[in-house]
Amino acid sequence: xxxxxxLTLALRRRTILILQVTTSDALLHVEMMPPFYGVVxxxxxxxxxxEGLRFVTFGGPCCLDIGINILALSVYxxxxxxxxxxxxxxxxxxxxxxxxKGMLPYNDQGAVDSSVGYGV
Numbered sequence: 461x462x463x464x465x466x467l468t469l470a471l472r473r474r475t476i477l478i479l480q481v482t483t484s485d486a487l488l489h490v491e492m493m494p495p496f497y498g499v500v501x502x503x504x505x506x507x508x509x510x511e512g513l514r515f516v517t518f519g520g521p522c523c524l525d526i527g528i529n530i531l532a533l534s535v536y537x538x539x540x541x542x543x544x545x546x547x548x549x550x551x552x553x554x555x556x557x558x559x560x561k562g563m564l565p566y567n568d569q570g571a572v573d574s575s576v577g578y579g580v
Contacts, residue, residue: 480506492493 481487483501490498501507508529515526 476504480504483507484504484510486510499506505536 464465479500483490483493483497483504484506485501486506491502511529512526515529
């Protein structure tokens with residue numbers, strides 16, 4: 461069961477990465493692709509990173525919306541930071557719950573086995 465979950469998670473990560481690279485305007489201009497890619501690309505953070513890199517590298521009028529790109533990347537960073545803290549807090553509460561009930565798996569040395577996922 462755990463292996464299937466890891467494979468599913470890996471597939472999701474790869475799909476998101478491929479979608480970000482193809483819709484970021486880095487390989488092929490969005491105007492040359494179907495409209496779906498233009499809409500999805502603006503929502504994902506890699507598009508804004510590529511636009512910012514173009515502005516830093518080439519400057520000029522190609523990327524006048526650099527402020528919007530910086531704002532979008534900042535929102536992504538802060539949002540995922542907050543999401544990480546919330547998920548960490550939830551996992552930590554589950555860990556403490558299991559510890560209080562004496563349900564933690566121990567290895568041969570008597571230490572808590574870190575290879576076992578809590579709440580997964």
